[in-house]
Amino acid sequence: MSMHRAKRGPIIAIAVLIGFVLFFYSPWELSSSLIPGQRGExxxxxxxxxxxxxxxxGNDHVLNDPQLDPTxxxxxxxxxxxxxxxxxWKEAKRINKVHPIIVFSKTYCPYSKRAKKLLExxxxxxxxxxxxxxxxxxxxxxKNLLSRLTGHSTFPNIIVQGKSIGGSDNLAGLHSSKELRNxxxxAGAKARKNGPEETD
Structure with missing residues (x-):
C-alpha cells in the first residue's frame, strides 16, 4: 500500500506541475480576441x-476600410x-466606470425603442x-463585429460592464424578475428610488 503511494507521489507532482504550466503559460490561453494589458487581458x-x-x-468612419473583415x-x-x-486595461476600466451600460440600438427598431424606454x-x-x-x-x-464578439446578432444589444446581456426580451425578463435594479x-450605476419594478 505504501509502495503504491510512493509511486503515485512523483506522478501527482508531475501532473500538478503540467497543470500549472498549462494554466499560466499555455499558448492557447490568449484568445485571438484578447490583448494582454499591463494588468491583465x-x-x-x-x-x-x-x-x-x-x-x-470622425470615429463613425474608422471601420469603413474595405480591407477590414469584421468576422x-x-x-x-x-x-x-x-x-x-x-x-x-486602463481604457476598459475607464469605459466600465464612465459607460457601465451601453446600448447598441437602431432608431427605427421597435425592440430597441422598448429597451431604451425601459432603461429610461x-x-x-x-x-x-x-x-x-x-x-x-x-x-x-x-453589427458583424457585435455578432462575433458577443454572440448576439440582433438589436438592441445591451452591454453591461463589457458583457452582452442580450436584447430587449432579456432586459424585460430581468425587469420582470426584479433583477434589473441589482x-x-x-455595474456601478445608480437607479432612482422606487423604480418601476417596485410599482408594477
Missing part, C-alpha cells in the same frame, strides 16, 4: 466600445484610431450610452 469588445463611445469627430480579429491599432500607446424608466446615473448603429456609416461592420447597481 482585455477583450476585443473594449476596442469597439472605446471607438463608438469616444467623442472624437476576423481586428487589429487593435484600428480601435486606437491613430492614438499611439493606448493602455487597453429607471433614471440611471450615469445614463446608458446609446449607439444608434443605423445612423453610422460603419453600421454593418459594427444588475444596474452591480
Amino acid at each position: 482585455v477583450n476585443e469588445l473594449y476596442g469597439l466600445l472605446r471607438l463608438v463611445t469616444g467623442d472624437q469627430p 476576423e480579429t481586428v487589429d487593435w491599432s484600428v480601435y486606437a484610431a491613430g492614438e499611439p500607446d493606448v493602455n487597453w 424608466s429607471y433614471d440611471i446615473t450615469p445614463p446608458p450610452k446609446v449607439i444608434e448603429v443605423d445612423v453610422r456609416d460603419d453600421g454593418i461592420v459594427i 444588475l444596474i447597481e452591480k
Whole structure:
C-alpha cells in the first residue's frame, strides 16, 4: 500500500506541475480576441466600445476600410484610431466606470425603442450610452463585429460592464424578475428610488 503511494507521489507532482504550466503559460490561453494589458487581458469588445463611445469627430468612419473583415480579429491599432500607446486595461476600466451600460440600438427598431424606454424608466446615473448603429456609416461592420464578439446578432444589444446581456426580451425578463435594479447597481450605476419594478 505504501509502495503504491510512493509511486503515485512523483506522478501527482508531475501532473500538478503540467497543470500549472498549462494554466499560466499555455499558448492557447490568449484568445485571438484578447490583448494582454499591463494588468491583465482585455477583450476585443473594449476596442469597439472605446471607438463608438469616444467623442472624437470622425470615429463613425474608422471601420469603413474595405480591407477590414469584421468576422476576423481586428487589429487593435484600428480601435486606437491613430492614438499611439493606448493602455487597453486602463481604457476598459475607464469605459466600465464612465459607460457601465451601453446600448447598441437602431432608431427605427421597435425592440430597441422598448429597451431604451425601459432603461429610461429607471433614471440611471450615469445614463446608458446609446449607439444608434443605423445612423453610422460603419453600421454593418459594427453589427458583424457585435455578432462575433458577443454572440448576439440582433438589436438592441445591451452591454453591461463589457458583457452582452442580450436584447430587449432579456432586459424585460430581468425587469420582470426584479433583477434589473441589482444588475444596474452591480455595474456601478445608480437607479432612482422606487423604480418601476417596485410599482408594477
